[in-house]
Amino acid sequence: MPDLRFTEQALSEWMRSGGSHSEIVISSRVRIARNIQHHPFPLLATKNQADEVLDVLAPVVDQNQDAGYGTFELVKLDELEELDKKVLVEKHLISPNLVNDSRSGAVLLNEEESVSIMINEEDHLRIQCLFPGFQVREAWERATAIDDIFEESVDYAFDDRRGYLTSCPTNVGTGLRASVMMHLPALVMTKQIGRILSAVNQVGLTARGIYGEGSEAAGNIFQISNQITLGQTEAEIIDNLHGVAIQIIDHERNARQRLLDDSALRITDRIMRSYGILSYAAVMELKEASQRLSDVRLGVDLGILKAPSISVLNELNVKTQPGFLQKMFGEKLSSAECDMYRAKLFRDTLGITH
Amino acid sequence: MVCQECGVRPATLHFTKIVNGEKTEFHICENCAREKGELIPGTSGGFSIHSLLSGLLDLEGASKGKSAAEAKPQDVRCEECGMTYGQFSKLGRFGCSSCYKYFDKGLDPLFKRVHGSTSHVGKIPKRIGAQIQFKRQIDELKEQLQEAIMQEEFESAAELRDQIRKLEKEIAQE
Ligand SMILES: [Zn+2]
Ligand SMILES: [Zn+2]
Numbered sequence: 287m288p289d290l291r292f293t294e295q296a297l298s299e300w301m302r303s304g305g306s307h308s309e310i311v312i313s314s315r316v317r318i319a320r321n322i323q324h325h326p327f328p329l330l331a332t333k334n335q336a337d338e339v340l341d342v343l344a345p346v347v348d349q350n351q352d353a354g355y356g357t358f359e360l361v362k363l364d365e366l367e368e369l370d371k372k373v374l375v376e377k378h379l380i381s382p383n384l385v386n387d388s389r390s391g392a393v394l395l396n397e398e399e400s401v402s403i404m405i406n407e408e409d410h411l412r413i414q415c416l417f418p419g420f421q422v423r424e425a426w427e428r429a430t431a432i433d434d435i436f437e438e439s440v441d442y443a444f445d446d447r448r449g450y451l452t453s454c455p456t457n458v459g460t461g462l463r464a465s466v467m468m469h470l471p472a473l474v475m476t477k478q479i480g481r482i483l484s485a486v487n488q489v490g491l492t493a494r495g496i497y498g499e500g501s502e503a504a505g506n507i508f509q510i511s512n513q514i515t516l517g518q519t520e521a522e523i524i525d526n527l528h529g530v531a532i533q534i535i536d537h538e539r540n541a542r543q544r545l546l547d548d549s550a551l552r553i554t555d556r557i558m559r560s561y562g563i564l565s566y567a568a569v570m571e572l573k574e575a576s577q578r579l580s581d582v583r584l585g586v587d588l589g590i591l592k593a594p595s596i597s598v599l600n601e602l603n604v605k606t607q608p609g610f611l612q613k614m615f616g617e618k619l620s621s622a623e624c625d626m627y628r629a630k631l632f633r634d635t636l637g638i639t640h
Numbered sequence: 641m642v643c644q645e646c647g648v649r650p651a652t653l654h655f656t657k658i659v660n661g662e663k664t665e666f667h668i669c670e671n672c673a674r675e676k677g678e679l680i681p682g683t684s685g686g687f688s689i690h691s692l693l694s695g696l697l698d699l700e701g702a703s704k705g706k707s708a709a710e711a712k713p714q715d716v717r718c719e720e721c722g723m724t725y726g727q728f729s730k731l732g733r734f735g736c737s738s739c740y741k742y743f744d745k746g747l748d749p750l751f752k753r754v755h756g757s758t759s760h761v762g763k764i765p766k767r768i769g770a771q772i773q774f775k776r777q778i779d780e781l782k783e784q785l786q787e788a789i790m791q792e793e794f795e796s797a798a799e800l801r802d803q804i805r806k807l808e809k810e811i812a813q814e
Contacts, residue, residue, distance in 0.1 A: 321737060323737060324738075325736070327733070327734060434766065444764070451737040460760070516755035517758070
């Protein structure tokens with residue numbers, strides 16, 4: 287029976303602390319993809335071959351529990367309930383891919399859930415490190431250190447010309463995907479976001495909504511990540527992302543200031559209304575919830591609202607996703623019931639309980 | 641939300657397509673997006689999946705101009721996993737690490753399109769690293785040697801040749 291503590295709490299331990307620029311950057315994430323030599327990639331692997339991969343990779347961490355990255359626990363996907371899988375995806379601890387397309391998929395999680403090592407995802411091994419706020423360099427340092435631990439006992443598929451060989455051609459080379467999750471309400475409100483995102487595109491980065499949505503980001507949250515993995519060093523990739531993120535942070539700050547200077551009353555009104563609606567509504571759709579949460583988060587950042595704390599908002603963001611609601615209020619919720627319980631959760635948390 | 645194409649995987653791509661003034665919303669998973677060859681319009685004209693898709697699809701078109709069958713035969717097969725180049729270009733995924741070797745000819749244009757580059761300059765696994773460092777050094781020296789010969793700088797060419805020989809000896813001893 288797997289340990290279910292990972293799916294009972296909405297907030298991972300690592301999310302409780304802020305990190306730098308946390309008023310704009312919610313989290314930083316680094317993922318590196320690795321494969322074992324002379325093993326078919328998970329796409330083609332038989333159940334037996336996938337089990338072999340699991341047997342090779344899972345014990346590596348066990349033998350290195352003292353390396354300073356916390357105690358790891360192995361969670362096998364086929365031992366989890368559907369709902370628990372959904373929750374792990376909503377917490378960004380595993381990818382939808384691991385749930386849907388994986389034979390013998392598993393994940394190694396450390397206690398604070400800042401490291402998540404996926405086995406038999408699209409690649410044999412995907413090491414993911416999550417840090418709060420703007421800490422993309424720190425996330426890379428930890429990921430590469432864990433990579434070194436695996437490399438001591440695993441023969442990686444590596445080619446001196448192509449680098450680390452991955453299942454998808456878009457990951458070959460460094461296998462590195464670094465990203466920062468940013469809350470950019472002022473850039474959206476002032477309609478500068480389109481221009482900024484297309485500029486981001488021109489320097490080899492991409493931007494998308496947090497749950498993978500394309501044209502419309504839920505709650506003004508965008509994930510900026512590198513697109514190129516071949517022909518650049520890891521340091522160049524990280525520096526490039528770092529530099530661009532700093533510029534976006536700057537633009538967002540300026541846009542927030544301009545909103546305050548030019549239309550303080552309107553922006554205050556919008557924030558107060560959203561806070562009021564979240565505190566009193568009886569029905570709350572997910573889409574509206576993310577927009578209202580975005581307004582409230584902006585209100586807290588600008589000092590217009592004194593409460594709730596950013597950590598409470600982060601928690602609400604995760605808890606009001608469908609998987610979590612079902613876990614809390616019953617597995618067979620209709621979408622109308624989801625909307626009702628979501629509203630209840632907001633009322634309860636934001637202090638209005640009648 | 642479930643993908644409207646396969647009805648199995650969760651929809652991770654949501655977008656609106658406007659055809660003849662008519663708006664249609666799409667909710668599909670990445671697999672189906674790739675299979676259908678849908679591009680993601682997005683406000684900014686491109687998200688990651690976009691370049692992946694156009695990279696893979698353009699490759700198909702690009703090779704048609706040349707003597708396609710020769711440049712990239714669809715039935716070249718990876719002898720380790722059995723995947724053919726045709727399957728690879730449909731799936732957009734390699735079957736195993738040896739596919740890189742068997743499909744090598746067709747890969748440079750693909751990597752150029754997706755990454756703007758064809759060779760790795762980043763991290764090297766420590767255990768096999770020493771060998772590769774030597775090889776990279778030798779390759780570099782060989783380029784310098786070519787240059788020296790072209791410029792008719794025979795003295796430095798001889799020096800470079802000796803350096804290369806020395807390094808090659810060291811590799812052989814490892
Ligand atoms: Zn689908
Ligand atoms: Zn193969």
